[in-house]
Amino acid sequence: xxxxxxxxxxxxxxxxxxxxxxxxxxxxxxxxxxxxxxxxxxxxxxxxxxxxxxxxxxxxxxxxxxxxxxxxxxxxxxxxxxxxxxxxxxxxxxxxxxxxxxxxxxxxxxxxxxxxxxxxxxxxxxxxxxxxxxxxxxxxxxxxxxxxxxxxxxxxxxxxxxxxxxxxxxxxxxxxxxxxxxxxxxxxxxxxxxxxxxxxxxxxxxxxxxxxxxxxxx
Amino acid sequence: xxxxxxxxxxxxxxxxxxxxxxxxxxxxxxxxxxxxxxxxxxxxxxxxxxxxxxxxxxxxxxxxxxxxxxxxxxxxxxxxxxxxxxxxxxxxxxxxxxxxxxxxxxxxxxxxxxxxxxxxxxxxxxxxxxxxxxxxxxxxxxxxxxxxxxxxxxxxxxxxxxxxxxxxxxxxxxxxxxxxxxxxxxxxxxxxxxxxxxxxxxxxxxxxxxxxxxxxxxxxxxxxxxxxxxxxxxxxxxxxxxxxxxxxxxxxxxxxxxxxxxxxxxxxxxxx
Numbered sequence: 408x409x410x411x412x413x414x415x416x417x418x419x420x421x422x423x424x425x426x427x428x429x430x431x432x433x434x435x436x437x438x439x440x441x442x443x444x445x446x447x448x449x450x451x452x453x454x455x456x457x458x459x460x461x462x463x464x465x466x467x468x469x470x471x472x473x474x475x476x477x478x479x480x481x482x483x484x485x486x487x488x489x490x491x492x493x494x495x496x497x498x499x500x501x502x503x504x505x506x507x508x509x510x511x512x513x514x515x516x517x518x519x520x521x522x523x524x525x526x527x528x529x530x531x532x533x534x535x536x537x538x539x540x541x542x543x544x545x546x547x548x549x550x551x552x553x554x555x556x557x558x559x560x561x562x563x564x565x566x567x568x569x570x571x572x573x574x575x576x577x578x579x580x581x582x583x584x585x586x587x588x589x590x591x592x593x594x595x596x597x598x599x600x601x602x603x604x605x606x607x608x609x610x611x612x613x614x615x616x617x618x619x620x621x622x623x624x625x
Numbered sequence: 626x627x628x629x630x631x632x633x634x635x636x637x638x639x640x641x642x643x644x645x646x647x648x649x650x651x652x653x654x655x656x657x658x659x660x661x662x663x664x665x666x667x668x669x670x671x672x673x674x675x676x677x678x679x680x681x682x683x684x685x686x687x688x689x690x691x692x693x694x695x696x697x698x699x700x701x702x703x704x705x706x707x708x709x710x711x712x713x714x715x716x717x718x719x720x721x722x723x724x725x726x727x728x729x730x731x732x733x734x735x736x737x738x739x740x741x742x743x744x745x746x747x748x749x750x751x752x753x754x755x756x757x758x759x760x761x762x763x764x765x766x767x768x769x770x771x772x773x774x775x776x777x778x779x780x781x782x783x784x785x786x787x788x789x790x791x792x793x794x795x796x797x798x799x800x801x802x803x804x805x806x807x808x809x810x811x812x813x814x815x816x817x818x819x820x821x822x823x824x825x826x827x828x829x830x831x832x833x834x835x836x837x838x839x840x841x842x843x844x845x846x847x848x849x850x851x852x853x854x855x856x857x858x859x860x861x862x863x864x865x866x867x868x869x870x871x872x873x874x875x876x877x878x879x880x881x882x883x884x885x886x887x888x889x890x891x892x893x894x895x896x897x
Binding site for chain 1: 681683714717721723724725729732733734735745748749750790794797803
């Protein structure tokens with residue numbers, strides 16, 4: 408039978424785990440947006456060397472599984488660099504750099520999807536490269552980028568569960584911990600899944616509505 | 626022709642342009658005087674749009690010289706050596722002295738009609754917004770668009786959008802207006818309103834370089850018709866002279882095709 412008391416008795420642990428999950432989600436999305444903006448612009452650069460660097464970054468992080476990146480940066484990187492890297496830093500940096508690559512792709516695709524005639528028109532009016540980007544390209548690109556940005560951020564929240572592999576005490580880690588001493592995996596993991604659903608279903612619905620809005624925008 | 630570069634509002638000398646291995650312009654000379662309307666004609670692929678886009682450096686030529694209003698914007702030797710080395714800021718300032726109207730209008734879809742017209746004067750020309758809006762409304766009124774100022778481009782017809790694009794280009798008070806097939810993307814019934822706006826502009830004394838397939842427009846507004854073939858100017862002169870008694874075989878063939886389509890229409894016209 409489903410024993411709800413396991414959840415209520417260990418609610419503080421789950422709550423702590425949820426806070427850690429949210430902390431990592433929000434901080435790595437914020438950092439990842441900065442990284443993605445920089446790398447995305449690099450990918451759009453007319454300079455071939457800078458463009459290639461952006462491309463290499465994106466392909467590097469898109470083609471290594473996140474779990475491998477996490478384990479590598481926590482267990483292998485310290486040996487390479489002869490430094491101590493805490494699990495919080497390893498987790499924070501891995502997740503930020505990882506999602507940065509995906510945000511960079513969203514930015515690149517968003518900007519490249521803009522009709523080249525828009526750039527022609529802005530250029531012909533005498534706008535500088537910066538003015539073209541700020542006044543004409545980005546305002547149009549951001550509209551296209553919002554739905555995939557929200558979608559990728561939702562995936563990021565789910566991806567934080569991989570932090571438990573390097574023993575960061577996130578929601579899933581606390582769930583495993585509770586289940587290890589209560590022997591009630593069914594109740595605990597159902598609760599963990601339920602918490603994700605409650606948070607992410609409204610966000611997904613929001614992303615869907617934004618897609619519809621985007622369709623009507625132009 | 627042969628007008629000295631200094632007295633021309635636009636001077637193009639020995640312009641060469643290629644896309645990769647394809648040679649598009651092979652030594653074009655074109656001098657446009659203040660208030661003159663030049664219509665560029667030619668088959669597709671003859672280089673007329675490339676020539677137009679070279680004037681404000683939307684296309685990057687390999688060599689030659691371009692002077693706008695007495696200021697050189699481009700000057701490269703035959704080996705491609707840049708004799709000007711203009712900073713981007715400088716190029717942008719000279720470029721703003723030309724106004725361009727595109728085949729696909731290219732209005733900014735995220736801005737109102739008014740904002741489309743005021744954006745460049747405000748952020749490039751550094752004119753106070755209020756003054757720019759007054760001037761923009763005057764331009765829109767002149768083009769019969771005053772009731773559309775608050776709308777988005779997508780709410781307008783193609784003909785209206787193209788007239789907004791003309792207003793947007795005029796708002797920068799250009800010394801010369803460049804038109805790149807401005808009616809080619811329009812439904813036939815919307816061509817007239819854009820042509821009328823261009824005729825009015827030509828009559829007002831605006832210097833214009835126009836790429837078009839509308840031979841009627843060429844007759845109506847051109848002081849000079851320039852015919853391009855294979856990246857070179859093969860004929861130039863008053864429209865009546867060039868189009869009615871073409872001496873160059875390619876011009877003759879071009880005009881003959883126009884006659885053909887008129888001939889095909891004849892039964893319909895006679896039936897009406």
